[in-house]
Amino acid sequence: MRGSDLERVVEAQDAGNTLRDALGELRAGRKESHWTRFVFPQIAGLGRSPMSRRYAISGLEEARDYLSHPVLGPRLRQCAQVVAGLGATSAEGPIDAEKGSGSFCRHSVSVPSTSMSGFRTYCFLLQPTSRQRTGLTRLCLGQCELYNAALEERRGAWAWEHRSVSLFDQCRTLTETRQVRPDLFECGVTVCRGTLKRLEWAFAAFYRRCRSGETPGYPRFKAASRFDSVQWEDTNGWGLDTENERLRLMGIGHVKLRMHRPLRGTPKAITVSRQGQRWWVSIRCAEVPAQPLPATGQSVGIDLGVCALMATSDGELVREGRFAKKARDRLAGAQRVLATKRRGSMHRSRACEAVGRAHRKVANQRKDLAHQLSRKLVNDHDLIVCEALRVPQMSRRPKPRPNGKGGFDRNGARAKAGLNRSIADAGWGMLRSMLVYKAEDAGRELIAVDPRHTSTRCTSCGHSESENRVSQAVFRCRGCGHRDHADVNAARNILRAGRAQRASARAGLGN
Numbered sequence: 079m080r081g082s083d084l085e086r087v088v089e090a091q092d093a094g095n096t097l098r099d100a101l102g103e104l105r106a107g108r109k110e111s112h113w114t115r116f117v118f119p120q121i122a123g124l125g126r127s128p129m130s131r132r133y134a135i136s137g138l139e140e141a142r143d144y145l146s147h148p149v150l151g152p153r154l155r156q157c158a159q160v161v162a163g164l165g166a167t168s169a170e171g172p173i174d175a176e177k178g179s180g181s182f183c184r185h186s187v188s189v190p191s192t193s194m195s196g197f198r199t200y201c202f203l204l205q206p207t208s209r210q211r212t213g214l215t216r217l218c219l220g221q222c223e224l225y226n227a228a229l230e231e232r233r234g235a236w237a238w239e240h241r242s243v244s245l246f247d248q249c250r251t252l253t254e255t256r257q258v259r260p261d262l263f264e265c266g267v268t269v270c271r272g273t274l275k276r277l278e279w280a281f282a283a284f285y286r287r288c289r290s291g292e293t294p295g296y297p298r299f300k301a302a303s304r305f306d307s308v309q310w311e312d313t314n315g316w317g318l319d320t321e322n323e324r325l326r327l328m329g330i331g332h333v334k335l336r337m338h339r340p341l342r343g344t345p346k347a348i349t350v351s352r353q354g355q356r357w358w359v360s361i362r363c364a365e366v367p368a369q370p371l372p373a374t375g376q377s378v379g380i381d382l383g384v385c386a387l388m389a390t391s392d393g394e395l396v397r398e399g400r401f402a403k404k405a406r407d408r409l410a411g412a413q414r415v416l417a418t419k420r421r422g423s424m425h426r427s428r429a430c431e432a433v434g435r436a437h438r439k440v441a442n443q444r445k446d447l448a449h450q451l452s453r454k455l456v457n458d459h460d461l462i463v464c465e466a467l468r469v470p471q472m473s474r475r476p477k478p479r480p481n482g483k484g485g486f487d488r489n490g491a492r493a494k495a496g497l498n499r500s501i502a503d504a505g506w507g508m509l510r511s512m513l514v515y516k517a518e519d520a521g522r523e524l525i526a527v528d529p530r531h532t533s534t535r536c537t538s539c540g541h542s543e544s545e546n547r548v549s550q551a552v553f554r555c556r557g558c559g560h561r562d563h564a565d566v567n568a569a570r571n572i573l574r575a576g577r578a579q580r581a582s583a584r585a586g587l588g589n
């Protein structure tokens with residue numbers, strides 16, 4: 079650690095401590111809230127380690143509402159400044175204190191990492207014996223019960239006493255639970271903690287959405303048939319034997335797994351999940367070494383579309399995809415069969431399985447294509463530029479238009495539903511996240527640019543007009559008569575915008 083880094087860390091600890099003191103004053107004679115118990119202490123720990131720094135950033139993000147607070151506001155601002163200063167010199171790359179860590183969907187430049195690539199998750203198929211299968215099913219049932227009980231506790235505490243129950247509180251009561259229900263603890267306490275953590279995540283997501291003005295649903299009780307995964311959040315209670323391809327699970331045994339690819343990094347946590355009749359394990363690894371690829375000197379812009387899934391600035395169009403559209407008849411058939419079956423019958427469960435299979439097939443095809451496309455893009459190009467699309471906003475339902483007579487005017491909901499289906503079917507979000515991690519791993523540069531005007535501007539003369547785009551596929555410039563495929567034209571504009579953004583970012587760094 080260099081001298082200036084050390085100074086900054088000390089500064090960060092000071093800022094954190096003043097925030098903690100301010101909290102202490104506020105807390106005296108006051109009821110504790112989620113903020114005083116979690117968020118602020120989280121921020122206060124900001125200088126101690128890279129991990130606590132990351133927590134501090136998410137805490138700052140959460141505490142934004144308190145920026146106008148007379149006591150906490152100035153201290154929070156001070157902390158944000160310190161975090162921004164830390165980020166500039168830390169190995170994690172630049173951190174924007176206002177936005178949190180550099181998030182991809184806002185126009186950002188991903189920084190190629192040098193040695194460590196961070197986290198990776200590997201999924202393997204488990205091949206349990208029938209006894210192990212029973213054990214896993216029972217484990218899921220027990221954990222489902224625990225999840226629902228913990229949710230009940232939180233709901234009740236709030237409804238009756240206006241008291242919020244934290245993950246920490248619930249983990250502490252596990253010791254007492256053990257005396258009453260030893261059967262829940264046959265597979266160790268780690269998996270129980272994992273279940274409680276999952277509930278915590280559900281609540282965290284709920285509150286986050288509430289704060290951002292959405293109308294989320296309150297975390298629900300789960301049916302045993304829907305509770306399909308259990309997780310071990312630390313390295314206790316399980317072990318991985320890569321040589322013999324066995325996963326040791328406490329209380330279950332040594333489960334065979336098919337390791338179709340080598341694991342990189344250190345396994346830290348696992349999730350075991352059920353998909354139909356199959357069981358999978360996903361192993362989360364940390365400290366995964368990056369695998370930089372040799373430079374190719376090529377750069378590419380990509381445009382994600384609905385009629386062609388992807389167009390590149392090299393003029394390549396990907397017409398595959400739209401798997402759900404092709405599988406729609408098969409799915410509809412399977413669902414029709416399911417509808418005729420009596421509830422609770424054996425035939426019904428089999429029909430149910432068939433519907434699940436049809437859905438999984440589509441999902442797998444989409445995932446496979448996204449893997450292939452992203453791998454090819456990352457292998458062949460040093461710089462990849464794509465548009466910063468905000469998929470959830472794009473696929474939002476149109477607002478209903480009441481006509482004042484108790485009815486509704488047309489709002490184009492049906493057409494939008496069709497477009498939304500296409501957007502979901504294209505799988506842009508998945509393709510983009512695969513690009514992000516593959517590019518990071520290979521040391522490639524990935525830039526997201528503002529997509530405005532990219533589809534209407536002419537690449538040859540720069541004339542921008544919405545009339546330029548004759549149809550979904552055809553682009554004809556009204557200024558110079560240049561003709562091109564509309565998506566390829568957009569991809570070229572995106573590449574140009576990305577290069578400009580990179581040049582200005584570099585110029586800014588040079589000052």
Ligand SMILES: [Zn+2]
Nearest residue numbers: 536539555558
């Ligand atoms: Zn033109």
